[in-house]
Amino acid sequence: MKRRNRVIAIVVAAAVLFGGIVVVADFGLKAFAEGQIRSAIVKNLPSNVTGDVSVQIGGGSFLAQYASGSFSEVTLNSDNLTVNGVPLKAHVVAHDVSTDQTKPIPRASATLTLDQTAVNSFLxxxxxxxxxxxxxxxxxxxxxxxxxxxxxxxxxxxxxxxxxxxxxxxxxxxxxxxxxxxxxxxxxxxxxxxxxxxxVAQYLPKSMQVTSITPSAGFVVVDLSATDLVLTEDALKQTGSCD
Structure with missing residues (x-):
């Protein structure tokens, strides 16, 4: 009886240890992947866009999502982007992001915040x-x-x-x-x-469009959506038109 209890205890301890290793590995690989995505995005920004971004991969286990070939949700944030020298804040949520960075993102939404000076620089x-x-x-x-x-x-x-x-x-x-x-x-x-x-299409990637505009005293919040968005430098350079 004691021997069987000892075996059970060892099995349980091993399971707990293995689970801990998986959690640590999952967290570590997730952090590494977030860093890789961030580096790729910053590298592919058009020459007239500067700034840094933070990346967060959501949607549960990183390992399970990686094995499936896509991440259900990736969030990007930046408080210091500049476009043609004009500052703005950006919050982007991308869905079903493939682990192959050359593939388009099926769905994405973004929120941009611009102050009054920035708006007058653009429009x-x-x-x-x-x-x-x-x-x-x-x-x-x-x-x-x-x-x-x-x-x-x-x-x-x-x-x-x-x-x-x-x-x-x-x-x-x-x-x-x-x-x-x-x-x-x-x-x-x-x-x-x-x-x-x-x-305003001339300032946005071809696949992105404005969905709402909310002005407030001194600043404006602009919501956008995109389908089949490609985050390469060449693709981001291809802006829309109002023709």
Missing amino acids: SIPGSNEIVLADGTVRYQGSFQLFGLTLGYDATATAAPVGGTVQLTPTGATLSAGSASLDVGGALKTIVSKPISIC
Whole structure:
């Protein structure tokens, strides 16, 4: 009886030890793989993009996922990316990422956070010097001609993605200069009634599109999605268009 108990104890101890070794190996290999993915991504960034990223492989056991040939979820984060010298924060979640880095990622989503200075470095509205971000709205200034006079206005608009563009839909406007004796309400309403489309596809990989835009005071959060995304330098250089 004692001998059998001793054998059982040895088997249990061996099982616990083996399990511990597997856990340590799983953790170590996962950390190594995260480092390899990070290095590959940083290496393949286009020349106009700089910064560092952190990588986290989720989805359970690393060894089991590696044996299956893909990782169910890989998360990338960066607080110090710059594109053409413009800073932004990025959070990317990729799904079903193949262990073969040359294969495309079937599904990915991203969230970019840009401050007001960054937005104005990327985007511009014809006739306006600056885009001002507010809670849920975008403000911009412009001018129009009336009876030989140049009158300025401040407009507010909502922002939404439409294809490869960001569409600003005016919600109101007020005169920023002009004579109170002139009846300019009709002219002002006509000027700001038309939506303004700004091309953003030219800044994004071909397979990526904007899904939502959330402006707040001083910054904006942009959500994106992609299918069949390839993380090679050549692929990332191929941007979309608004044609």
